[in-house]
Amino acid sequence: MPNQSSQIYKGGKIVKSKYPTSVKKVDFAAKFAGEALFSDDIPFDNALFAKTLRSTISRGKIKAVHLPKLPEGYYYFDRSDVKENVVNIIFSDWPVFADGRVNYLGEGIGIFVGENMEVLNKLVEETKVDYIEETPVFDMSESYIHKAFKKGDYEAAKKKAKRVIKRTYETSFQEQAYLENQAIIAYFDENDKLTLTGSMQCPFYIKRAVMRSLGLGDDQVRVIQPAVGGAFGGKEHYPSLTGSQVATAALKLHRPVKMIYERPEDIVFSTKRHPSHSEYEALIGENNEILGIKAHIKLDGGAYKGCSGVVLSRALIASCNAYVFENIDIVGDACMTNHVPCAAFRGFGSPQTIFAMEMFIHHIAKEIGVDPLELRLKYLAKHGDVTTNSGHFHDPIILPELINKAMEMSDYKRKVKEYSKPGCLKGIGMSLFLHGCGFTGSGESDIIKGKVKLVKDENDHVYCYASSVDMGQGCRTTLKRIVAKNLGLPDEQVTMDGPDTDATPDTGPTAASRTIIIVGFLMEKAAKNLKKIWKKGVRQEHIEPYVGPSYIHWDEATMQGDAYPSYSWGVNVVEVEVNPITYQVEVKHTWSTYDVGRVVDERIAVGQADGGLLQALGYGYLENLRCENGKFRQKGLTDYIVPTAVDAPPMETAFIDNPFIYGADGAKGMGELTFVGGAPALALAIENAIKKEIHSIPATPEYLMEVINNGKY
Amino acid sequence: MVKYIPASKEDALNFLASHDAYIVAGGTDMMVLKRNAAGLLPKFDKDVLYISNLNELNKIYEDKEYIHIGATATLDEIYNHPLTPKLLKEAVGEVASINIRHFATLPGNIANASPAGDTIVIDYLLDAIVKLESKNGVRLVKAENFVLGVRKVDRRSDELITEIMFPRFSYDGDMWYKVGSRKADSISKVSVAGLYSITDGKISKFALAFGSTAVTVRRSHELEKEIEGLTQKELLDRCEEFVEKYSKIISPIDDQRSNKEYRLMVAKNITRKFIKQVGEGK
Numbered sequence: 001m002p003n004q005s006s007q008i009y010k011g012g013k014i015v016k017s018k019y020p021t022s023v024k025k026v027d028f029a030a031k032f033a034g035e036a037l038f039s040d041d042i043p044f045d046n047a048l049f050a051k052t053l054r055s056t057i058s059r060g061k062i063k064a065v066h067l068p069k070l071p072e073g074y075y076y077f078d079r080s081d082v083k084e085n086v087v088n089i090i091f092s093d094w095p096v097f098a099d100g101r102v103n104y105l106g107e108g109i110g111i112f113v114g115e116n117m118e119v120l121n122k123l124v125e126e127t128k129v130d131y132i133e134e135t136p137v138f139d140m141s142e143s144y145i146h147k148a149f150k151k152g153d154y155e156a157a158k159k160k161a162k163r164v165i166k167r168t169y170e171t172s173f174q175e176q177a178y179l180e181n182q183a184i185i186a187y188f189d190e191n192d193k194l195t196l197t198g199s200m201q202c203p204f205y206i207k208r209a210v211m212r213s214l215g216l217g218d219d220q221v222r223v224i225q226p227a228v229g230g231a232f233g234g235k236e237h238y239p240s241l242t243g244s245q246v247a248t249a250a251l252k253l254h255r256p257v258k259m260i261y262e263r264p265e266d267i268v269f270s271t272k273r274h275p276s277h278s279e280y281e282a283l284i285g286e287n288n289e290i291l292g293i294k295a296h297i298k299l300d301g302g303a304y305k306g307c308s309g310v311v312l313s314r315a316l317i318a319s320c321n322a323y324v325f326e327n328i329d330i331v332g333d334a335c336m337t338n339h340v341p342c343a344a345f346r347g348f349g350s351p352q353t354i355f356a357m358e359m360f361i362h363h364i365a366k367e368i369g370v371d372p373l374e375l376r377l378k379y380l381a382k383h384g385d386v387t388t389n390s391g392h393f394h395d396p397i398i399l400p401e402l403i404n405k406a407m408e409m410s411d412y413k414r415k416v417k418e419y420s421k422p423g424c425l426k427g428i429g430m431s432l433f434l435h436g437c438g439f440t441g442s443g444e445s446d447i448i449k450g451k452v453k454l455v456k457d458e459n460d461h462v463y464c465y466a467s468s469v470d471m472g473q474g475c476r477t478t479l480k481r482i483v484a485k486n487l488g489l490p491d492e493q494v495t496m497d498g499p500d501t502d503a504t505p506d507t508g509p510t511a512a513s514r515t516i517i518i519v520g521f522l523m524e525k526a527a528k529n530l531k532k533i534w535k536k537g538v539r540q541e542h543i544e545p546y547v548g549p550s551y552i553h554w555d556e557a558t559m560q561g562d563a564y565p566s567y568s569w570g571v572n573v574v575e576v577e578v579n580p581i582t583y584q585v586e587v588k589h590t591w592s593t594y595d596v597g598r599v600v601d602e603r604i605a606v607g608q609a610d611g612g613l614l615q616a617l618g619y620g621y622l623e624n625l626r627c628e629n630g631k632f633r634q635k636g637l638t639d640y641i642v643p644t645a646v647d648a649p650p651m652e653t654a655f656i657d658n659p660f661i662y663g664a665d666g667a668k669g670m671g672e673l674t675f676v677g678g679a680p681a682l683a684l685a686i687e688n689a690i691k692k693e694i695h696s697i698p699a700t701p702e703y704l705m706e707v708i709n710n711g712k713y
Numbered sequence: 714m715v716k717y718i719p720a721s722k723e724d725a726l727n728f729l730a731s732h733d734a735y736i737v738a739g740g741t742d743m744m745v746l747k748r749n750a751a752g753l754l755p756k757f758d759k760d761v762l763y764i765s766n767l768n769e770l771n772k773i774y775e776d777k778e779y780i781h782i783g784a785t786a787t788l789d790e791i792y793n794h795p796l797t798p799k800l801l802k803e804a805v806g807e808v809a810s811i812n813i814r815h816f817a818t819l820p821g822n823i824a825n826a827s828p829a830g831d832t833i834v835i836d837y838l839l840d841a842i843v844k845l846e847s848k849n850g851v852r853l854v855k856a857e858n859f860v861l862g863v864r865k866v867d868r869r870s871d872e873l874i875t876e877i878m879f880p881r882f883s884y885d886g887d888m889w890y891k892v893g894s895r896k897a898d899s900i901s902k903v904s905v906a907g908l909y910s911i912t913d914g915k916i917s918k919f920a921l922a923f924g925s926t927a928v929t930v931r932r933s934h935e936l937e938k939e940i941e942g943l944t945q946k947e948l949l950d951r952c953e954e955f956v957e958k959y960s961k962i963i964s965p966i967d968d969q970r971s972n973k974e975y976r977l978m979v980a981k982n983i984t985r986k987f988i989k990q991v992g993e994g995k
Contacts, residue, residue: 117750262751581982582892582903583975622895626969633969638900644810646897701892701902702975 022603023491025477027227027470036227039183039198040260047185047256050111050246051120053127054269055102058136058338058630062100065109068126071119078110081248083215087241087306088208094304094341096213096244102131103303104338105630106269108241113249113257136338136630140277140298143333145309147316149559151390152327154283157292161283165364169280169356170696171679173300173625173632174273176345177642178471180229182261182270184242186210186250193502194251195222196243201235201469202509203499209240210247221247225498228471232615233344235471236511237307238270264635271343272625274299274311274334276352278319280360283327288368290379292327295319297353301334302341308334311342313440313556315349317563318676320388321357322399322434323379328388338630344511346612346675350435351619355697358431358680363693373416376432377403391562394551398658399569402593403432405654406571410591415575419688425580426588429684430573431677436564437669438514441554444546444565451505452522454483454530456540462487462530464496464523466507468515473671474604475515479523481601482664486527487534505543513669516600517566520664522546549662566660568673569595572613572681575649578689583701583708585621585686587649594653597660597668609653609674616678618643621686621699715760722769722846725762725873730848733870734760738785739816741809742825762873765816770875773797779842779878788814788832798879800906803889804835810898820874826860826929829901831891833860834924836877837932838906844876845869853878860929884918885910888990890983894970901925902971903979907987911994916943921987926963926980933962949992952985959984 030036053065053076067076079085079097086092098109112123158164184198184206194216196206203223210221223243228235242259250257261270277298283291297315301308312334319330361379365372381387383396407413407430415428438444453465464483470476480496487494507519526544533540554561573591578584592609599605622641626633634640659666683694686704692711696703715732719725728734735757737743747755764770770784773794780796788805791797792814797805808814808822808831822832823843835841836856843859845852845868852872859867868874887908893899904924910917919940922932936958940948948955965976 118753121750260751581890581986582979584892586896635969639894639969641894641899644895644897647895701979702972705975705978 019603019606022601023477023481025474025604026480026496027476031227038180038227038229039185042185042197042226044185044187044256044258047258048113048115048253049117049120050113050249050257050259051117051124052108053110053112053124054106055098055109055129056105057102057131057133058105059103060101060131060133062098062102062109063130063132066128066130068123070123074112074114074119074123075249075253076110076112077249077252081252082213082244084213086213087244088212089237089240089306090310091305091307094241094306096241096248104340106340107303108245111245111249113253138337138339138627138630140300140333140335140337142336144301144305144336145312145334146332147312147559148331149316149389150329151386151388152292154292154294154327154329157283157327160285161291162286163284165282165284165367167280167360167363168695169278169359171276171352171355172698173275173627174345174619174623175267175625175640176232176234177637177640178230178232178234181263181266182235182238182242183259184239184246185256185258186243186246187256188254189222193222194220194247195224196247197224197226198239198243199228199231199235200225200239201231201471201511203467203469203501204506205237205240205509206243207501209244213244214247214251222500222502224500225469228469231471232346233348233511234270236344236509238343263637267640268632268635269340271341273345274301274308274342274349274352276315278353278356280356282360282364284364284368288370290325290364292329293320293325294329295331297330297332299332299334299349299352300337300339300342302337302339304341305334306341306343308342310440311349313349313559314436315353316559317389317436318350319353319357321354322381322432322569323357323361323376324381324385324387325379330388339627346615347672348512350672351616351676351679354433354676355680355683358433359683359694362684362687380432381434387563389563390560391554393567394562395566395660396658397569398595398656399432401656402569402571402595405656406430406573406591406593409593409652409654410573410575412573416688422691425689426575426577427685427687427689428573428575429681429686429688430571431681431684432571433677434567434569435513435669435673435676436567437517438565439512440563441556441561442548442552444514444518445548448508448546450507450518450522450546451543452507452519452526453505453541453543454526456530458537458539460493460536462489462494464494465504466519466523467499467501467504468507468519469499469510471510473608474601475510478516478600478604479520482520482523483527486524487531513568513672515671516667517660517663517669518546520600520667521662524664565662566668568597568668568670570673570677572677574617574678574681574685576682576685576689578686578704583704585699585704587617587647587682589649590651592651592653594655594670594673595658596655596670596673597663598657598666599655600664600667605655605670606653608670610651612671612674613651613678614643614648616675617682620679620682620697622647624698624700714757716763717760718763718766722767722875725764725767726846726848728762729871729873732760732762734762736762736764736873738765738818738821739787741813741817742821742827764873775881779880782819782877782879784820784873784875785818788817791819798839800839800887800889800908801832801835801879804831804891804906807831807891819877823856823859823877824866824868824874826862826864826866828863828928829925831901831904831924833930834904834906834922837930838908838920838922839879842878842880843874844878845872846875847871847873857930857932863928884908886990886995888987892979900970903976903983905980905983905987909991911945914944916941916945916948916991919991921959921984923963923980926965926976931962933959936962945992945994948988952988952992955988956981956985
């Protein structure tokens with residue numbers, strides 16, 4: 001069965017576009033023709049390659065590094081070559097080069113740099129490192145970041161409870177599996193300025209990381225973004241590490257230095273999604289009501305904290321998903337392990353807890369013998385309600401409409417009943433969810449303070465400048481459409497190129513589902529303001545700073561207040577069939593409804609919807625990344641199984657408008673929203689089919705065999 | 714090191730007479746095994762003979778006794794050829810991805826002798842014969858004798874596999890089960906092929922072969938003899954006994970794709986399903 005295609009073809013001709021309001025993406029032609037230059041395609045004269053010398057143990061002190069004799073034209077760089085040996089991330093504990101010790105298998109100790117990759121590989125092979133080994137930690141027993149908050153009085157509610165229900169949920173590592181591997185190049189531009197280009201999400205993060213590690217000033221480092229082949233969070237922080245490494249070499253050698261990862265190196269050594277272990281407890285009252293929810297959520301942060309504190313924070317904020325409970329007691333720990341550091345990945349903590357909560361409310365319903373849908377509807381968040389973190393839902397919530405529409409599209413009610421019959425191997429599952437848009441709390445106004453710039457030339461052509469990276473999601477198209485629309489210009493009269501830190505103001509990172517809701521909003525305001533001062537045939541410039549909603553107040557220390565400027569909402573329905581011989585899951589169909597405020601470009605939005613959900617389905621049943629003794633067993637895309645086109649089910653998506661006052665024409669974020677509900681919808685569908693509880697993802701056939709043969713319900 | 718592209722089969726055999734070489738047809742396994750860093754040439758530690766251009770080895774034809782599949786016929790060509798045995802076609806259609814099937818060959822699959830080679834299961838089940846040619850003549854070896862272990866086969870360095878020959882015989886029903894990790898482009902966790910015939914109310918032919926569950930494909934002629942001659946009801950009555958007996962001929966392992974418990978359980982489930990299929994004559 002074919003997936004939704006964006007155009008309807010007849011006899012090889014496009015007769016009707018399914019998305020008549022959508023335009024061709026600005027990068028389409030170059031990418032389709034293979035002409036777009038990705039990092040490794042960019043020609044450099046005189047370039048050298050960098051190859052990383054990696055630790056072969058998970059934890060220990062480095063006693064000595066015995067380098068082989070370096071041939072002429074070959075160099076070695078390590079911690080002694082940097083000014084400050086840290087990667088500038090939210091919490092800067094990750095060294096650019098191992099700092100006398102290693103904390104995970106594969107940690108970079110140094111880099112060899114030279115012309116010939118074969119020689120570099122040999123140099124790495126011939127280097128001997130002496131260690132004093134220490135016992136590594138691979139379980140989540142050592143918390144290095146602890147967070148907690150409460151709402152109401154859980155302990156008092158416990159006294160009124162007639163029963164307590166407990167479950168434990170686990171989620172695994174996930175690999176971003178972007179098409180283009182990590183790639184970074186440091187070189188000198190036409191003005192002899194140290195410049196970095198590479199596969200990235202956040203040019204200014206790299207700039208600041210290089211400035212810090214090499215002790216350079218704001219005017220001494222430039223970062224330019226070329227075409228980027230996917231990122232999903234995996235290029236949010238990691239290029240700050242590799243960028244600092246190649247910049248160290250380039251600065252000393254005054255030559256271009258390229259570091260291009262191959263797939264196994266990328267899968268095994270770059271950052272992953274945090275595995276989680278969540279213990280949930282529910283208090284049930286006399287009338288089968290939920291009196292309170294308690295949860296202890298643990299994330300495997302890996303060897304360095306990096307951004308794990310924020311991931312933990314966002315996991316905890318999402319711990320009750322789209323439900324409102326009176327009494328809440330939430331505790332979270334990010335744990336130090338000697339695994340590869342975990343960092344950003346589409347969803348940023350919330351897929352782990354939304355999976356747990358969606359499964360839990362279902363398991364509560366089953367255990368107390370009420371209809372799961374009714375129980376969920378009873379606790380749905382409503383406009384004005386007090387959130388999990390004691391803030392408020394400031395904007396209208398249309399979740400009931402989204403649910404009704406999704407149920408109607410999928411024939412959910414009939415199917416869930418029919419598939420519940422014993423022996424039926426089909427199943428259908430529905431998840432309801434929310435996702436916060438933009439940085440946590442008032443971070444957009446207080447910390448990021450993003451700016452965009454519009455420049456109009458003498459021919460009245462408008463150029464948009466923002467540090468937002470188009471990594472395939474289409475923001476160069478959507479942002480410029482917002483500007484064109486608000487200026488009343490045809491799309492062709494507006495251009496948006498990739499960021500160059502010398503020309504582009506810092507609009508913040510391309511992360512946190514913030515590009516449309518924050519940067520789009522800025523572009524809209526900038527365009528409106530430029531229109532006000534518009535003078536034909538004259539060069540004009542306008543810079544627009546972000547001013548967010550003033551009613552958003554958040555205290556990160558206590559985790560109390562408005563966790564996000566706004567939320568997007570969604571419903572995923574997934575239908576499956578389970579093979580009783582092989583325990584394999586076949587995803588038959590999906591239906592989704594979303595409130596993303598208002599859609600800017602429908603085809604691009606559907607691209608996010610289909611891509612996000614498919615990636616989430618992979619997370620739910622296929623993508624098995626097992627780490628044994630600090631070592632990943634799946635080292636390539638042959639064994640790390642992402643869904644193929646053949647595995648992709650037909651997907652139907654509907655958007656319901658609910659414009660947000662601080663969004664571009666009402667638009668909110670959606671990049672992560674489309675990911676967070678897929679795995680629980682899938683797992684609930686599997687439960688419906690096999691009549692047993694799922695507590696862990698990915699629900700591989702190996703796991704399902706155990707559940708079917710030994711599980712309880 | 715010599716890399717040689719022969720002009721003819723004879724030329725290839727002459728080369729092999731004096732060179733211990735890797736033979737590359739499609740290269741879909743070899744190029745992965747010998748892979749070097751991106752942008753660098755593969756690391757061959759011996760001479761290499763490339764045979765994909767030998768059209769004389771590309772033919773698929775039949776005679777009275779055999780369907781002959783030439784050594785350089787790609788899996789895609791085999792899949793689309795009317796003479797291809799049904800089970801082979803089914804298995805070939807699920808190997809890796811379309812682009813791999815445009816290059817891969819049957820001799821490549823069996824000579825690579827991976828425990829997870831899908832077409833080897835069919836070679837065993839259909840009593841395929843590996844035709845090896847050298848300057849000294851032709852040697853015919855049954856597929857199940859040809860594979861000696863993981864990546865070990867009974868090929869002398871002067872020999873070239875020129876054909877895989879499938880004996881022509883008919884049967885009543887069959888089964889092919891590939892258990893991969895996803896629907897396409899996947900390496901088998903377990904694969905099972907079976908076929909049977911019923912004559913005068915009795916099972917006259919019964920064969921089952923298992924892939925990815927031991928160091929080589931497994932098939933038991935003893936168990937087949939035990940089953941042949943039974944009535945369908947007798948087979949059904951003894952279903953669990955035979956499921957257990959079959960589970961003893963395999964010895965699956967844990968690896969990055971699956972674990973031994975799963976492989977064993979699924980192999981047993983498929984065996985049970987097949988025995989029921991035979992017993993019920995479906």
